[in-house]
Amino acid sequence: MELNNKKVMVVGTGISGIGAIDLLNKAGADCIIYDGNEKLSREDISKKLKGNKAEIIIGKLPEDITNQVDLLVISPGVPVDSPIVEQFKKAEVPVWGEIELAYNYDKGRIIAITGTNGKTTTTALVGQIVKAYNEKTFVVGNIGNSYTGEVLNTSNDSYTVAEISSFQLETIHKFHPVVSAILNITPDHLNRHHTMECYSKTKENISMNQTKDDVCVLNMEDEELYRFGSECPAKVVWFSSKRKPEIGAYVQGDDIRYTDGTTDELMLNVHDMNLLGTHNYENVCAAIAMTKAAGIPDDIIVQQVKKFKAVEHRIEYVATKNDVWYYNDSKGTNPEASVKAIEAMVRPTILIGGGYDKGSEFDMYVKAFKGKVKKLVLIGQTANKIAQTCDKYGFKDYVFANDLKEVVDICAASADKGDAVLLSPACASWGMFDNYEQRGDMFKQYVNEL
Numbered sequence: 001m002e003l004n005n006k007k008v009m010v011v012g013t014g015i016s017g018i019g020a021i022d023l024l025n026k027a028g029a030d031c032i033i034y035d036g037n038e039k040l041s042r043e044d045i046s047k048k049l050k051g052n053k054a055e056i057i058i059g060k061l062p063e064d065i066t067n068q069v070d071l072l073v074i075s076p077g078v079p080v081d082s083p084i085v086e087q088f089k090k091a092e093v094p095v096w097g098e099i100e101l102a103y104n105y106d107k108g109r110i111i112a113i114t115g116t117n118g119k120t121t122t123t124a125l126v127g128q129i130v131k132a133y134n135e136k137t138f139v140v141g142n143i144g145n146s147y148t149g150e151v152l153n154t155s156n157d158s159y160t161v162a163e164i165s166s167f168q169l170e171t172i173h174k175f176h177p178v179v180s181a182i183l184n185i186t187p188d189h190l191n192r193h194h195t196m197e198c199y200s201k202t203k204e205n206i207s208m209n210q211t212k213d214d215v216c217v218l219n220m221e222d223e224e225l226y227r228f229g230s231e232c233p234a235k236v237v238w239f240s241s242k243r244k245p246e247i248g249a250y251v252q253g254d255d256i257r258y259t260d261g262t263t264d265e266l267m268l269n270v271h272d273m274n275l276l277g278t279h280n281y282e283n284v285c286a287a288i289a290m291t292k293a294a295g296i297p298d299d300i301i302v303q304q305v306k307k308f309k310a311v312e313h314r315i316e317y318v319a320t321k322n323d324v325w326y327y328n329d330s331k332g333t334n335p336e337a338s339v340k341a342i343e344a345m346v347r348p349t350i351l352i353g354g355g356y357d358k359g360s361e362f363d364m365y366v367k368a369f370k371g372k373v374k375k376l377v378l379i380g381q382t383a384n385k386i387a388q389t390c391d392k393y394g395f396k397d398y399v400f401a402n403d404l405k406e407v408v409d410i411c412a413a414s415a416d417k418g419d420a421v422l423l424s425p426a427c428a429s430w431g432m433f434d435n436y437e438q439r440g441d442m443f444k445q446y447v448n449e450l
């Protein structure tokens, strides 16, 4: 769609909304920026716009707004079934997400990654590999860098490596990566997507505009993705931590290998890299499959995988205080992610859990304690729900705390020499913190102050 002189309303004044207005200004559109949060001030939004022009509306929208607007662009945090979006859909105003808006202007090749867990790690790794091959590489999306803010820098010979969340995939229409990946699909964000079927379908949308000339990298050990392989419109390349696929990257013993169906080659040994845990071997396999599909030479891929270091807030070592090892896995924002972090611990562990309620069940979280977790300190909206799950499985050693400072004090007082303390809450941070980064940073600060 040509947007010059079109009236476009952007919903949300976060990273995506501000990036979208910047792009729309450059594209010559006449903009409105709207935010439903009445506590926001016009001045603050104006400052964030950094000279870009947009009519600012906060709180309630004028009744006739749908008649004035040619296109609605929504931020990922805005549910597609929210009354405002429904109002525009009813008036037949097209609704795009910020990703679709950016895609409209991307001149280069796109590599896009989704999945419940491992997206940021894999995107950062793929970004690093592709950048080592071609400087003109832009790493964007759910990783925290708005796609709209970068897309005008793309060119015919550039690469965009995009982390795409399920929220963002709800509002794509023509978005077409040459290489896509779905890392895994396990329950998360069910308060937004309502059912697992809906959540899986949304993730699978990453390949909906791909053809057999494109590649979609899928996890062979994920039941839903294994099924999806036969109906995926792109050529499927697999990855597996357990067995050799027909075509794809896989773990065999301590080796990561790749087969193209005829030749089988050793890529590297897991001890040659800085990432720990089988889940990270899967992320590496996915990154290898994607970058090989994008035509990056093996020597560059292997060199960059060996160099790559874990991203902050993901099983991050913080400090050892009084012979107690502290780890920050604030990014453990759903039960599956936190199970991986618990499995990676090699000491008796005091675990910190609980946070914003996304509708998750915590059975697998509590089952993963398996004699390793000696105490659980609970905070946030889900504290009672997790405690009830502990009762169900006979795990008695849990306590409640009011804030993170109290949590760290309880952990320090309860830990024996040689123990680990792990913040891996299995929940989002919202409600108590702005985001998981703030939660992780505060945890690190309190630990360092012990």
Ligand SMILES: CC(=O)N[C@H]1[C@@H](OP(=O)(O)OP(=O)(O)OC[C@H]2O[C@@H](n3ccc(=O)[nH]c3=O)[C@H](O)[C@@H]2O)O[C@H](CO)[C@@H](O)[C@@H]1O[C@H](C)C(=O)N[C@@H](C)C(=O)O
Residues within 6 Å of the ligand: 011, 012, 013, 014, 015, 016, 017, 034, 035, 036, 037, 075, 076, 077, 078, 079, 082, 140, 141, 142, 143, 144, 145, 146, 147, 165, 166, 167
């Ligand atoms: C919730 C979410 O998906 N956030 C992603 C988004 O960040 P952004 O700052 O634009 O946040 P947003 O929540 O979409 O928009 C926030 C603004 O929208 C307003 N808002 C929100 C909902 C609504 O119904 N109405 C409304 O007006 C809020 O008042 C706020 O002012 O775009 C960024 C750039 O692409 C992403 O990095 C960021 O992912 C974060 C890290 C995230 O938590 N993602 C989830 C999906 C995840 O990883 O699991």
Ligand SMILES: Nc1ncnc2c1ncn2[C@@H]1O[C@H](COP(=O)(O)OP(=O)(O)OP(=O)(O)O)[C@@H](O)[C@H]1O
Residues within 6 Å of the ligand: 115, 116, 117, 118, 119, 120, 121, 122, 142, 183, 184, 279, 280, 282, 283, 313, 314, 315, 329, 331, 332, 333, 336, 337, 338, 340, 341
């Ligand atoms: N492949 C994987 N499978 C399962 N769990 C994983 C995998 N990779 C990482 N994790 C776990 O998930 C946590 C988050 O990792 P990462 O940030 O890379 O994922 P993400 O998909 O970007 O998360 P989110 O969608 O919440 O932004 C890590 O701390 C780790 O415990």
Ligand SMILES: N[C@H](CCC(=O)O)C(=O)O
Residues within 6 Å of the ligand: 333, 334, 427, 428, 429, 430, 434, 435, 436, 437
């Ligand atoms: N990845 C978001 C992050 C939440 C947060 O920042 O705490 C989630 O899982 O819900």
